[in-house]
Amino acid sequence: MKKQDGLQGSLDLLVLTMLSRRPKLHGYALMMAIKEASGEVLTAEEGSLYPALHRMEEAGWIRAEWVVKESGKRARMYQLTAAGKKQLATEETRWKTVSSAINRVLREA
Amino acid sequence: MSLWSRVWNVFRGDRLNRELNEEFESHLEEAIAAGRNPEEVRRSFGSLLRQREASRNVRMSGWLDGLRADVVFGWRQLRRNRVTSAAAVLSLALAMGACVSAFRLIDALLWRPLPVTTPERLFAISRAELTFDGKPQNFDGWAYPDFALMREAAKGGAELVAVSYADHMDLTYASDEEMEKGLVQYVSGCMWESFGLHPTLGRLFTQQDDKVPGTHPVAVVSYDYWSRRFGRDPKVIGRTFRLGDQLFEIVGVGPKSFTGTEPGTVTEIFLPTMMNRWVTRDDATWHRTLAILSPGTEIEALRAKLDAINMGFERARARGFTGMPQQSIDNYLHQRVELLAASSGVSGLQGEYHQALGWLGVLVVLVLLIACVNVANLMTALAAARAREMALRVSIGAGRWRLVQMVLVESAMLAGLAGALGAVMAWRAAPLVLNMISSPDIPARLILPADWRVLSFGVVLTFGVMMLFGLVPALRASTVRPVSALKGGDDLHRRRRMMFGMIAAQVAFCFLVVFTAGLFVTTFERLARLPVGFSPQGLLLLESIAPHGKLPEAWSQVADVLRAKPGVDRVAESGWPLMASSWNDSVAINGGPPSVDMVYFLTVSPGWFETMRMRMMAGREFLSSDVFPGAAVVNQTFVKRFFPGVNPVGRYFERAGDDGTRVKCKVVGIVADAPYRSVREAQLPVAFVPLREVDAKGVVQPEHNTTFLVRLAGNDPKALKARAGELRKAVAAASAGMRVSNVRTQQELIDGQTVRERLLAMLGVFFAVVALLLAGIGLYGVLNYSVLQRRKEIGIRVAVGARGGSIARLVTGGVFSMVAVGVVAGVGLGLATARYMESLFFQVKPSDVSMLVAPSAVILAVAVVATVPGVLRALRIDPVEILRAE
Numbered sequence: 001m002k003k004q005d006g007l008q009g010s011l012d013l014l015v016l017t018m019l020s021r022r023p024k025l026h027g028y029a030l031m032m033a034i035k036e037a038s039g040e041v042l043t044a045e046e047g048s049l050y051p052a053l054h055r056m057e058e059a060g061w062i063r064a065e066w067v068v069k070e071s072g073k074r075a076r077m078y079q080l081t082a083a084g085k086k087q088l089a090t091e092e093t094r095w096k097t098v099s100s101a102i103n104r105v106l107r108e109a
Numbered sequence: 110m111s112l113w114s115r116v117w118n119v120f121r122g123d124r125l126n127r128e129l130n131e132e133f134e135s136h137l138e139e140a141i142a143a144g145r146n147p148e149e150v151r152r153s154f155g156s157l158l159r160q161r162e163a164s165r166n167v168r169m170s171g172w173l174d175g176l177r178a179d180v181v182f183g184w185r186q187l188r189r190n191r192v193t194s195a196a197a198v199l200s201l202a203l204a205m206g207a208c209v210s211a212f213r214l215i216d217a218l219l220w221r222p223l224p225v226t227t228p229e230r231l232f233a234i235s236r237a238e239l240t241f242d243g244k245p246q247n248f249d250g251w252a253y254p255d256f257a258l259m260r261e262a263a264k265g266g267a268e269l270v271a272v273s274y275a276d277h278m279d280l281t282y283a284s285d286e287e288m289e290k291g292l293v294q295y296v297s298g299c300m301w302e303s304f305g306l307h308p309t310l311g312r313l314f315t316q317q318d319d320k321v322p323g324t325h326p327v328a329v330v331s332y333d334y335w336s337r338r339f340g341r342d343p344k345v346i347g348r349t350f351r352l353g354d355q356l357f358e359i360v361g362v363g364p365k366s367f368t369g370t371e372p373g374t375v376t377e378i379f380l381p382t383m384m385n386r387w388v389t390r391d392d393a394t395w396h397r398t399l400a401i402l403s404p405g406t407e408i409e410a411l412r413a414k415l416d417a418i419n420m421g422f423e424r425a426r427a428r429g430f431t432g433m434p435q436q437s438i439d440n441y442l443h444q445r446v447e448l449l450a451a452s453s454g455v456s457g458l459q460g461e462y463h464q465a466l467g468w469l470g471v472l473v474v475l476v477l478l479i480a481c482v483n484v485a486n487l488m489t490a491l492a493a494a495r496a497r498e499m500a501l502r503v504s505i506g507a508g509r510w511r512l513v514q515m516v517l518v519e520s521a522m523l524a525g526l527a528g529a530l531g532a533v534m535a536w537r538a539a540p541l542v543l544n545m546i547s548s549p550d551i552p553a554r555l556i557l558p559a560d561w562r563v564l565s566f567g568v569v570l571t572f573g574v575m576m577l578f579g580l581v582p583a584l585r586a587s588t589v590r591p592v593s594a595l596k597g598g599d600d601l602h603r604r605r606r607m608m609f610g611m612i613a614a615q616v617a618f619c620f621l622v623v624f625t626a627g628l629f630v631t632t633f634e635r636l637a638r639l640p641v642g643f644s645p646q647g648l649l650l651l652e653s654i655a656p657h658g659k660l661p662e663a664w665s666q667v668a669d670v671l672r673a674k675p676g677v678d679r680v681a682e683s684g685w686p687l688m689a690s691s692w693n694d695s696v697a698i699n700g701g702p703p704s705v706d707m708v709y710f711l712t713v714s715p716g717w718f719e720t721m722r723m724r725m726m727a728g729r730e731f732l733s734s735d736v737f738p739g740a741a742v743v744n745q746t747f748v749k750r751f752f753p754g755v756n757p758v759g760r761y762f763e764r765a766g767d768d769g770t771r772v773k774c775k776v777v778g779i780v781a782d783a784p785y786r787s788v789r790e791a792q793l794p795v796a797f798v799p800l801r802e803v804d805a806k807g808v809v810q811p812e813h814n815t816t817f818l819v820r821l822a823g824n825d826p827k828a829l830k831a832r833a834g835e836l837r838k839a840v841a842a843a844s845a846g847m848r849v850s851n852v853r854t855q856q857e858l859i860d861g862q863t864v865r866e867r868l869l870a871m872l873g874v875f876f877a878v879v880a881l882l883l884a885g886i887g888l889y890g891v892l893n894y895s896v897l898q899r900r901k902e903i904g905i906r907v908a909v910g911a912r913g914g915s916i917a918r919l920v921t922g923g924v925f926s927m928v929a930v931g932v933v934a935g936v937g938l939g940l941a942t943a944r945y946m947e948s949l950f951f952q953v954k955p956s957d958v959s960m961l962v963a964p965s966a967v968i969l970a971v972a973v974v975a976t977v978p979g980v981l982r983a984l985r986i987d988p989v990e991i992l993r994a995e
Contacts, residue, residue: 027132028139045153046136075135076128 011044011052012061013095016088019062019080026067026075027053053078061087175511176518183519190491194523197484200883201527204480205570206534207473207876212566213539215466217555218373218459221562222452224366226305227401232408233451234259234269234398234415238444241437241695242706247447249455250274250394253382255422259398262418266406270297271382273396274457275374279654279850280352288848291334292377293352294369295385295396301329303401304367309335311346311361319381322388327381328357332365334377353656355384368556370399370451373458375554391426397455400448408448416446431769433695436705462546465865468946472625472876475618477574479880482615483887484523485578486608490894492516492582493604512587520579528571535567545868581607605898608891609927615884616931616968617938622880623964624939624955625946626873631960632951633870636863642783643687644722646824647678648855649832650686651817653840655847658811661801663844665714665733670843671819671836678820681720682800684712686816688858691786695765696796698751703765706750709785709793710764712737712800718780720820728758728778736809737798738764738772745782747794752776762796774798788862789951817849829854869949881967885975892924892979903983904991913984920983921976928972932965 018033019025025033027050034044056062061084066074080088140150187194222228235249253271260269273295280291298319306313309332318325330338330345339345348359357380369376387393402411420442427438449455492499499512539557547554585604651671655663664682672680684692692710695703715731731740741762748757758779763771774796782792802810819836821829833852840849860867896903903916911919943955954960 026135026139028136028143032143046150047153050132050136069135071138073135073138074131075139076132 013091179518202530204477205531209535210538228452371456488582516583524575613931617934619884620935626877629869629873633866645855652851681717682714724781741774742778888975908988
């Protein structure tokens with residue numbers, strides 16, 4: 001799963017951003033949304049997405065509920081909480097700081 | 110996720126798994142629908158199982174999961190050592206049950222606030238004073254006129270409430286033949302409102318019902334009485350009953366929570382103070398006074414104000430004491446009003462038992478400590494056996510706190526089991542003890558609810574006990590050093606030292622318990638063996654009343670009827686039985702001044718001394734021609750005090766009333782000393798006078814109360830009481846308007862005076878036995894453990910030729926020096942604490958050598974017995990076997 005190294009730490013940011021744009025997404029839809037929004041560059045693999053979702057749920061940033069799909073099966077839908085919104089702002093700031101730092105490093109080289 | 114859902118997660122692991130599974134399935138479905146290769150999706154999930162674990166770990170709180178594992182593991186441990194665990198749980202349960210029982214009793218009697226609106230502002234007003242003959246006492250009885258003055262003066266600062274001493278009175282709801290007893294209390298009309306109480310049914314009487322003496326025949330019955338006597342019949346309102354010559358109407362039922370202001374008695378009928386016949390008398394002190402302080406009232410200022418009012422009242426009263434020596438009046442006027450916090454009410458039972466119960470509580474705590482030491486030693490020994498397991502856990506990465514938690518969980522399970530068992534015991538034991546205090550005449554009734562107070566005490570106790578015996582072994586277990594432990598054995602000496610120290614403490618506590626129990630038992634024995642000066646065996650007392658009065662002839666006719674009954678040996682009459690009541694006055698000799706010392710009187714019929722089997726020292730018994738005033742029989746103490754060195758028979762003394770009246774009596778006989786009101790006080794000067802009383806004009810007076818003293822053949826107390834019903838009927842049949850209101854035996858009256866001592870002796874012995882048993886088990890366990898630990902050493906010693914004697918010395922030396930240390934410490938502690946218990950002892954000196962030697966000997970004997978199995982085990986060690994094992 002080396003592919004995800006570049007995403008480490010930023011998966012939370014991506015998930016929170018997606019959920020802030022479109023409330024109530026299930027895991028698969030989230031994965032697709034990330035893929036689509038990044039122009040198919042970034043892929044969140046199932047193996048890291050679900051533990052991250054459960055971890056964020058535990059932290060109280062997102063909330064989950066069961067919804068019955070058309071197929072009759074249940075799906076777990078996630079949405080942002082107030083704490084999640086705050087966390088999103090924090091993560092955004094952090095990302096901007098880090099990315100601008102990396103950019104500076106790259107320019108100087 | 111809330112804390113609750115985390116806790117929930119721990120216990121529903123399966124369901125969680127299913128939910129995770131469902132979520133993955135749903136994902137898979139979407140992916141396949143979008144055209145992805147199912148195999149690829151599964152791969153990217155990684156191992157489904159691992160996924161599940163990763164997700165689940167997040168969702169389940171790790172700590173709680175560990176705790177659950179510890180509980181399961183701990184339970185397995187306890188079951189593996191089934192016998193030791195059961196012993197530990199049982200001994201702890203016994204001690205904890207005793208603790209909770211003691212708490213229930215002490216709380217109900219002394220601590221629990223009355224169910225009134227502001228119990229913290231409730232005070233009892235009493236007096237620190239001197240008796241007429243100069244003995245200090247604290248007295249809380251008041252005369253109503255004095256109370257009325259104080260209530261007026263206290264207005265604004267406090268509301269004063271009069272509450273009479275609860276009294277068993279004869280009353281009837283129908284005819285005189287169906288008389289019954291009711292526990293009656295006269296209370297101020299304003300009490301109900303001041304206490305913020307509301308009726309269950311009907312109304313509670315008010316200040317308006319308590320204004321003019323004798324004109325408010327209303328009654329409120331307690332909820333308890335309403336339930337027991339009337340089966341909660343709502344038609345009870347409006348019913349009437351007769352008490353004395355008054356007809357009362359029940360107007361209401363009191364609140365369920367309120368059982369009166371005297372813990373230990375549950376009042377049945379409340380009447381307004383104005384209906385008490387003593388309400389206008391300034392020489393009868395018949396009620397307590399409670400004060401409900403207004404917020405912001407200075408206690409000392411109020412006290413000083415009441416003190417001044419009371420002194421004014423008493424000085425005015427003392428001006429009427431014309432026939433009394435100045436010394437007696439000065440003594441009488443030496444009084445100081447005191448306000449004592451009474452948030453939990455005031456009662457005689459409190460005064461009599463607060464100290465006794467307090468010390469029983471101490472004994473119970475000592476027993477608990479002994480039990481805790483036992484279990485702590487047990488846990489230490491178990492921990493030693495598990496040192497390797499602990500070491501293994503540490504070396505595979507268990508944290509220090511994880512180990513502490515593990516051992517503490519085991520302790521908590523032991524303590525929890527013991528607590529539950531103890532609760533069952535406490536539930537039964539507290540009422541049992543109450544029963545022991547109770548006597549048929551003064552039934553002690555305490556409300557013993559199992560409410561949050563008791564529950565929280567139990568929880569705190571369980572937790573405290575767990576910490577007491579669990580924390581040290583837990584911390585010790587956590588410091589295990591894997592390398593040395595896995596190599597086999599370390600710090601065994603340290604561990605054994607600690608266990609030995611515990612033994613010393615245990616022996617010291619045990620000594621204290623046995624020592625105190627010994628003092629209580631000796632006290633009771635000395636009291637029970639006191640000579641009473643008469644023969645109580647076979648004496649039945651029929652306390653009888655004639656509401657309209659009967660002449661002495663009528664009473665003696667009934668006595669004749671009783672005399673004719675089969676099995677009746679002798680019958681006599683007296684005003685009341687010895688040790689049941691008291692009447693005192695001053696006397697004057699040869700027209701001199703009235704005495705400061707009081708003389709105690711009792712009216713008796715001819716033949717009374719013979720029936721009592723009291724020894725006449727000189728002179729004669731009363732004849733039927735003797736009257737009062739006129740003749741008297743005095744006891745030896747009377748002679749010593751008033752006629753020293755002369756023969757008093759034929760001489761005169763005068764009874765001097767406090768109004769200056771004097772009546773003359775000629776001494777016709779001297780009788781041997783016998784206790785007049787209490788077996789434990791010094792003999793009092795007593796003058797017996799004839800039951801037949803005449804007034805100044807020589808007219809014979811009717812009597813309202815008389816006790817028939819019936820001596821029956823045979824000694825069986827049960828057979829004695831069995832005759833009660835028959836004799837009771839005989840009295841009623843022999844004379845219309847005469848009835849037996851109470852039947853007792855003289856022995857009951859005597860025993861009633863040593864109830865507290867008997868209780869202390871019985872419970873003391875019980876706790877002493879428990880303490881000895883626990884200490885014995887503890888010693889046995891420690892010695893056994895130490896023999897096991899040292900078997901290599903012993904084996905080597907045997908191999909190089911040590912004899913049995915030296916092995917026994919080697920094994921027991923340490924233990925016995927610890928026992929010695931414990932006994933010495935116990936003696937010191939015992940002597941230091943016994944001083945504070947002195948008021949509970951009778952003719953017993955704690956520092957007596959015998960009092961100290963006996964418990965030491967008992968403990969030593971127990972120690973010897975307890976160490977025998979360990980020593981035998983040491984002696985049986987086979988060196989060959991041990992060395993081969995090495």
